[in-house]
Amino acid sequence: MLQVEDIHASYGAGAVLFGVSLEVKKDEVVCLLGRNGVGKSTILKTIMNLVTPGSGHIRFKGEEITGKRTDKIAKRGLGYVPEDRDIFSTLTVLDNLKMAEVASKKPNREKALEYFPILRTLLDQEGESLSGGEQQMLAIARAVTAGSDLMMLDEPSEGLAPVIREDLKEVLTELAKEMPILLVEQNLQMTLDLANRIYIIVNGGVAFVGTPQEMEESKAVEKYLML
Amino acid sequence: MTDFLILLAGQLMNGFVFGMILALIAMGLSIIFGLMDIINFAHGAYYTLGAYVAISVMGFFDNFWVVLIVVPAVVMVVGFFVESVLLRPLYGKDPVFSLLLSFGVMLGIVQVIRLVWGVAYRPFSPPDALSGSVYLGFLHFSVYRLFVVGMCIGLAILVWLLLKKTSVGMTVRAAVDKRDMVKALGINVSAVFTVVFGVGVGLAGLAGALAAPLLAVYPEMGIQILVESFVVVVIGGMGSFKGSIVAGIIVGEIMALTTLWYPEMSHVAVYVFMAVFLLTRPKGLFGSAI
Numbered sequence A: 001m002l003q004v005e006d007i008h009a010s011y012g013a014g015a016v017l018f019g020v021s022l023e024v025k026k027d028e029v030v031c032l033l034g035r036n037g038v039g040k041s042t043i044l045k046t047i048m049n050l051v052t053p054g055s056g057h058i059r060f061k062g063e064e065i066t067g068k069r070t071d072k073i074a075k076r077g078l079g080y081v082p083e084d085r086d087i088f089s090t091l092t093v094l095d096n097l098k099m100a101e102v103a104s105k106k107p108n109r110e111k112a113l114e115y116f117p118i119l120r121t122l123l124d125q126e127g128e129s130l131s132g133g134e135q136q137m138l139a140i141a142r143a144v145t146a147g148s149d150l151m152m153l154d155e156p157s158e159g160l161a162p163v164i165r166e167d168l169k170e171v172l173t174e175l176a177k178e179m180p181i182l183l184v185e186q187n188l189q190m191t192l193d194l195a196n197r198i199y200i201i202v203n204g205g206v207a208f209v210g211t212p213q214e215m216e217e218s219k220a221v222e223k224y225l226m227l
Numbered sequence B: 001m002t003d004f005l006i007l008l009a010g011q012l013m014n015g016f017v018f019g020m021i022l023a024l025i026a027m028g029l030s031i032i033f034g035l036m037d038i039i040n041f042a043h044g045a046y047y048t049l050g051a052y053v054a055i056s057v058m059g060f061f062d063n064f065w066v067v068l069i070v071v072p073a074v075v076m077v078v079g080f081f082v083e084s085v086l087l088r089p090l091y092g093k094d095p096v097f098s099l100l101l102s103f104g105v106m107l108g109i110v111q112v113i114r115l116v117w118g119v120a121y122r123p124f125s126p127p128d129a130l131s132g133s134v135y136l137g138f139l140h141f142s143v144y145r146l147f148v149v150g151m152c153i154g155l156a157i158l159v160w161l162l163l164k165k166t167s168v169g170m171t172v173r174a175a176v177d178k179r180d181m182v183k184a185l186g187i188n189v190s191a192v193f194t195v196v197f198g199v200g201v202g203l204a205g206l207a208g209a210l211a212a213p214l215l216a217v218y219p220e221m222g223i224q225i226l227v228e229s230f231v232v233v234v235i236g237g238m239g240s241f242k243g244s245i246v247a248g249i250i251v252g253e254i255m256a257l258t259t260l261w262y263p264e265m266s267h268v269a270v271y272v273f274m275a276v277f278l279l280t281r282p283k284g285l286f287g288s289a290i
């Protein structure tokens, strides 16, 4: 459903991605693992063309989206929950969700609120007044509201209390029944529980691809993830 | 009341009038900056253009109400053109480019004004229906100034409603905060840019038309007020609508009150206030929130 072929990307003079290729198939949860600063977030940003790829190809639902405008890529059905959540801090929770409806062909606010019922009680609150966990829920709810065909989430469990992390895992499990997911995740257990396939990113390239089982059987974790 | 209190009250009223005009200009300047990262040096030139177009429209139709509709419309169209043709290719490039372009647009507009309308000061009287003064119980105050205050308050409420109650306004507020995220939700931000830029400079043009009967009309009239509007934007907080209005009134009053005691210092006082204010609140009154 999503194919990334040999993309290179850089911030100004600093090259970050050196030929990354990966694929997310229908009904799949794909996880990107890797140490801090190896370029995981940049991969997602490049897919959204928030960072412009220097070379390479990105295809989504069979169509070339390389270098297309970010809003057009999103409209084609790519949902994105960025690393820093990017809640609209001056908008209410309700308006944050409504923002996802503006350009959506099949908005689904009800589904989003079913996943995170607590948000129903916060609808009139401004984004900036939410706790970190609530903001994370809102960021995901917003992406669900947009009614995407594939969801990319960048470290959604980061900074969450263990209890909320468990809730999040359930939501992602539910979400995975509806659409393929590309997940950046530092939490090894979460990755092992959710992923169908795992890519380990090292220094802007793919160092390992395989199922969670294959990863456990190989030395990949010690080699690429341990400090 | 003593003469002094009457004088003071009159000057406070004048400060409020000028403050509201500043607020009208600063609103556009501030939201354009917050949304598009553009320091619009030409903003004062659109204000000047508004004043001159007002003179011509008044000469042609002899009807101030027509002026109040035609002026913002004309200036807005100029703004649409500048944004979509000149500025758009520069988005995503170094902000220095759009800064230089705005500077060029400012010089261009002022030059066109000189060619079309000449360099001399132009008189512009308030319309008959709004001339004269009313007695407010303790002082006589110009009807036209009261009208300007009413218009500015009305426009501020209108802009506020547009920002708060419409879906375009919601998108603008979201994009001022997190522009990339708005794109990532499938919204074409550049269409929003065009609207905001056009409306923002249209408001500056309207401010020029409203100010024309109060302040001298000449080709460089926009320069001083641009600098003062920047001060308002900085004090109010970049990108903040509320801040533009509150800071506009503060700056208007500071200028009016220093004029009362020490006229030569009225412009300097504003900068001194800004410097001191920024030391205590570097982000301005309202940070980056609208």
Ligand SMILES: Nc1ncnc2c1ncn2[C@@H]1O[C@H](COP(=O)(O)OP(=O)(O)OP(=O)(O)O)[C@@H](O)[C@H]1O
Pocket (backbone or CB within 6 Å): A011, A014, A016, A034, A035, A036, A037, A038, A039, A040, A041, A042, A043, A083
């Ligand atoms: N806006 C930017 N400008 C310049 N360099 C950047 C920018 N964003 C990221 N980088 C650099 O690019 C490299 C990759 O960053 P990226 O955020 O993609 O890493 P990551 O794998 O997501 O890390 P983390 O696990 O900390 O989120 C890092 O060295 C980072 O310092």
Ligand SMILES: [Mg+2]
Pocket (backbone or CB within 6 Å): A040, A041, A042, A083, A154
């Ligand atoms: Mg990251």
